[in-house]
Amino acid sequence: MLPFNKPYFVGTETRYIEDAVRSGKISGDGTYTRRCEAWFEQHLGSARALLTTSCTDALELAALLLDIQPGDEVLLPSFTFSSTANAFVLRGAKLVFVDCGPTSPALDTAALAALVTPRTRAIVPVHYAGTACDMATVLGVAGQHKLAVVEDAAQAISSSYQGRPLGTLGALGAFSFHETKNVTAGGEGGLLAINDPELVRRAEILREKGTNRAAFFRGEVDKYSWVDVGSSFLPADINAAFLWAQLEALDFIQAQRCAIWQRYHEGLQPLAALGVELPTVPAYATNNGHLYYLVCRSLAERTALITHLRAQGIAAIFHYQPLHRSPYYASRHDGRPLPRADRYADCLVRLPLYVELDEAEQQRITREVLAFYQQ
Numbered sequence: 001m002l003p004f005n006k007p008y009f010v011g012t013e014t015r016y017i018e019d020a021v022r023s024g025k026i027s028g029d030g031t032y033t034r035r036c037e038a039w040f041e042q043h044l045g046s047a048r049a050l051l052t053t054s055c056t057d058a059l060e061l062a063a064l065l066l067d068i069q070p071g072d073e074v075l076l077p078s079f080t081f082s083s084t085a086n087a088f089v090l091r092g093a094k095l096v097f098v099d100c101g102p103t104s105p106a107l108d109t110a111a112l113a114a115l116v117t118p119r120t121r122a123i124v125p126v127h128y129a130g131t132a133c134d135m136a137t138v139l140g141v142a143g144q145h146k147l148a149v150v151e152d153a154a155q156a157i158s159s160s161y162q163g164r165p166l167g168t169l170g171a172l173g174a175f176s177f178h179e180t181k182n183v184t185a186g187g188e189g190g191l192l193a194i195n196d197p198e199l200v201r202r203a204e205i206l207r208e209k210g211t212n213r214a215a216f217f218r219g220e221v222d223k224y225s226w227v228d229v230g231s232s233f234l235p236a237d238i239n240a241a242f243l244w245a246q247l248e249a250l251d252f253i254q255a256q257r258c259a260i261w262q263r264y265h266e267g268l269q270p271l272a273a274l275g276v277e278l279p280t281v282p283a284y285a286t287n288n289g290h291l292y293y294l295v296c297r298s299l300a301e302r303t304a305l306i307t308h309l310r311a312q313g314i315a316a317i318f319h320y321q322p323l324h325r326s327p328y329y330a331s332r333h334d335g336r337p338l339p340r341a342d343r344y345a346d347c348l349v350r351l352p353l354y355v356e357l358d359e360a361e362q363q364r365i366t367r368e369v370l371a372f373y374q375q
């Protein structure tokens with residue numbers, strides 16, 4: 001079976017992990033953690049980049065940092081992963097789901113302004129497939145109503161909006177280094193990019209169990225104490241060592257993934273004429289080769305396509321179930337229909353995409369998708 005995803009190992013990961021182990025400092029904030037964070041601060045231009053144990057944790061840290069309170073409202077897409085929502089639900093926030101856009105699974109930014117109320121505190125755009133949302137509108141609505149913007153950039157490493165790296169346009173940006181993402185920190189990992197300098201000091205404290213340990217290690221205070229709420233968001237240095245190996249190979253990884261994405265896009269163009277939706281990359285956005293999807297014309301068609309590919313030994317899979325219809329939140333949703341989120345949940349299918357997918361294998365996948373539609 002050709003898998004849907006296969007994590008890529010650069011080859012230097014175990015050497016760097018061994019190096020971290022031999023250094024005798026394997027908890028958080030070791031040499032590799034600092035190296036990775038410095039890399040992100042340089043490449044993103046953020047005031048601070050903090051490694052976390054996952055993107056889920058980075059989002060939870062963001063919600064804590066923004067002091068989201070019970071009853072605050074947060075605007076976010078319904079077509080996303082539970083973590084985008086959980087971070088705010090854990091603080092007692094009310095979720096106000098936004099539908100997908102007319103031509104892509106990205107947030108329908110035209111709907112945002114009408115959903116703002118006096119209780120709205122934040123907008124959380126998700127850069128689905130690593131392709132930027134319409135951030136001018138997001139930032140415009142947020143600026144007008146003094147709302148915080150937390151970018152869920154889980155899938156968006158190395159991608160940009162009008163030349164600005166994703167994850168750096170809002171006050172905060174959360175990235176994932178789970179094994180399904182373009183680079184991984186050894187299976188699980190994340191990062192919070194802190195773009196508002198005023199949030200940096202408190203972010204370091206919340207991430208370190210509410211203590212001012214970071215300031216203590218910098219020699220800024222003579223003892224460290226419990227000074228705020230917090231949790232344990234800091235990953236072990238061996239995860240950072242793994243991630244460092246991947247970051248060193250990022251150009252190669254990105255080139256491979258984007259080449260695969262492009263070949264799918266060219267090979268599957270005939271489907272567009274049949275009414276099958278293929279991904280679009282707006283002029284303001286870039287493509288980071290994170291995932292390639294098709295949007296079938298119906299749920300029945302998608303089920304048949306997935307079954308056909310599986311019979312040919314190809315694992316293709318659907319994506320999120322819409323959160324406004326989830327068992328956990330459906331009864332709390334305000335009842336607005338979100339038909340585009342429903343459609344993407346029912347009809348979107350993702351094709352295998354990983355660095356080691358060779359051209360012959362990929363051609364076979366493309367051939368089988370086209371053969372399904374020729375039947």
Ligand SMILES: Cc1ncc(COP(=O)(O)O)c(C=O)c1O
Nearest residue numbers: 054055056081083154176177178
């Ligand atoms: C949009 C989005 N946000 C957050 C997450 C959570 O990432 P992690 O697994 O690193 O916690 C995911 C996971 O795939 C995701 O797709």
